[in-house]
Amino acid sequence: MKVLNYMELKIPSKAQNEAFARVAVAAFVAQLDPTLDEVTEIKTAVSEAVTNSIIHAYEDKIGEIIIKGKIYENYVVEIEVIDFGKGIEDVELARQPLFTTKPDQERSGMGFTVMETFMDKLDVTSEVGKGTCVKMLKAIKKRKSEGAEN
């Protein structure tokens, strides 16, 4: 697939940056004229991935989170959330609904399930001690003839 546009953001893993990250991604995606529901779903998925990096990857320390966005032809959006934190030992297990390593902190254990539900595709690659990359794809319904091609 041909890349029509892209962006990259680098933020420290501070909780107040969750809102910034999801709003920035929403602004990037806006050029495809998505519906309010589509934007909200993308924002939610980004929020989940960034929260995971803050809470789990970096725990009590501050590290860097990179957010990459790509717009492909045919109105497909790809969002990557990358951290260099502690990594996930068992990705399959972590992706199970209700799985959480922090039940005492009111974590719902539904982050990956929400990303899967609200996006069309979710890939998680992780290496213990190195970090995690969450890659998500979503196809935006085409609402106007021009826009993404320009």
Add this chain to the structure above:
Amino acid sequence: MDFEAIIMEGILILKIKGELDQYNADKYRLRFDMKIVSPEVQKVVIDISELSFMDSSGVGFLVGRFRTAKAFAKELVLVCNSNYINKLLSTCGIEKLIKKYTTIEEALS
């Protein structure tokens, strides 16, 4: 995020506005719990109809307040008429745990 708290005949109504994510959940957890455990409160209604954003950290926050209420033998229900938040709540399976109404009037009756 911002909220209003009203106590009416033993019923605490907490109306949340804005964005409920991990950052705000951490910020408001204790303030909500202190209102919920207050002796004059018998029932808690959390109105999330006017939230503009919520993620699974927000769901965790609601479940946490439900558990606080339950520990003090109080009923806690939700009011929500947003399609997006309803989808999030059902994805997370919260409806099996917490009763949900579409209007405040229904929740109070």
